[in-house]
Amino acid sequence: MDCLQAIASRRSVRKFGPQAVDEADLVRILQAGCLAPSAGNRQPWYFIVVRDAQVRRQLQAAALEQEVIGAAPVVVAVCADPELSAARYGERGRSLYCLLDCANATENMLLAAHALGYGACWVGAFQERAVAAVLALPQGFRVVALVPLGRPAESPPMPPRRRLEDVVRWERWD
């Protein structure tokens, strides 16, 4: 799929069919995450792949009971190790770059999933400590996103976007 076409046609999908996610496809999606740009190429991300129904159920509970988590055959938790970024960039790496890098990886995976015919959604509303406990993350790791994915069972319309002329300023603000 053409890159711009994938960007334009990707939607947040929250309903999934019963089909499993093909392992080779899953690896391609994870690889797309690894190809994201990161500050100083530190790549401070870890991707926890959750397929177990009971663990997905626990993640759903930690994510305000959002059904999209339990409904998907696979949930990828995108996690950051802030110290990998802090080692080079100090506080800015710890509090900002590692999160931006993981956001980049998440978007890459959403686009790759879409290009391969899967539906996915960025879920960011969760109790971070509860998710970290469910996943047994090392101390200090941040959870940036939960990404449920599977074969789409809905094709949502595009939610409205702000107009280009409302968000772009040429050269300066005024």
Ligand SMILES: Cc1cc2nc3c(=O)[nH]c(=O)nc-3n(C[C@H](O)[C@H](O)[C@H](O)COP(=O)(O)O)c2cc1C
């Ligand atoms: C940081 C972030 C957090 C989000 N959290 C949630 C969430 O917790 N639950 C959910 O259903 N969608 C969540 N979304 C998806 C947005 O609602 C969605 O991207 C937005 O409405 C635009 O729709 P689209 O992705 O189809 O273009 C989140 C998206 C982002 C980027």
